[in-house]
Amino acid sequence: MALITFAQIEEEDPYFLDVDKWPDWQTQFGNSHPLKLEIGFGMGSFLIEMSAQEPRSNFIGMDFYHKGIRKLMTRIKKLQLENIRMAYGDVRFKVPLLFKDGELETVYINFPDPWPKKRHIKRRLIKPDFVKLIGQKLAPEGQIHLATDSESYAIEMLEYFNSEPLFQNQDPGSGFLESRVDLPKTKYEKNFINAGHKIYYLEYSRLASATPTT
């Protein structure tokens, strides 16, 4: 079976965006429903389920994993989902270019690559500058949902988001939620749960203005 090339996808598919500037999301979707971004969608099942669950939200998935992109594009077409777009590329470069400040209502980062080896930890996506960037792009009272099975990454996420005065942790206890009820389970999540791993869920709300740190 011949593989579909990205050029073919781009030509044939208005849902696939490989762009370096703000695409005017309202024109893209044909409405002004809230924008929700999934960073690193993998095979795309979370995005597909969310878009079916919330037809009055617009979902954007961002990733550079070719196999997952092809799978997602095939499923969007088959299911005729109008409220998803796929934005191709490295989120560290694309998020600043594709979104205006305060434009996103929700961001999901499910199981970002944990880079468990000590010498690779610097490759982790979630770092203080990235947390600031997300704070800039989220609307006031916008939400970010994170999940990982890596304890050391979870502790880093907690530290970086707690240190950013714009964010408020939504768990009054440890800062980690035991579970989440309204969100579909991702492929990695199901695999980790089946393997008996503990999952660390974090949820933050973006405040309207930064509270001073004491």
Ligand SMILES: C[S@@+](CC[C@H](N)C(=O)[O-])C[C@H]1O[C@@H](n2cnc3c(N)ncnc32)[C@H](O)[C@@H]1O
């Ligand atoms: C471990 S997988 C998790 C996939 C999915 N979220 C899940 O939970 O099943 C991480 C995903 O993030 C993507 N990713 C990692 N770094 C990225 C980056 N800088 N820009 C875009 N995607 C990235 C990878 O290609 C991969 O699809």
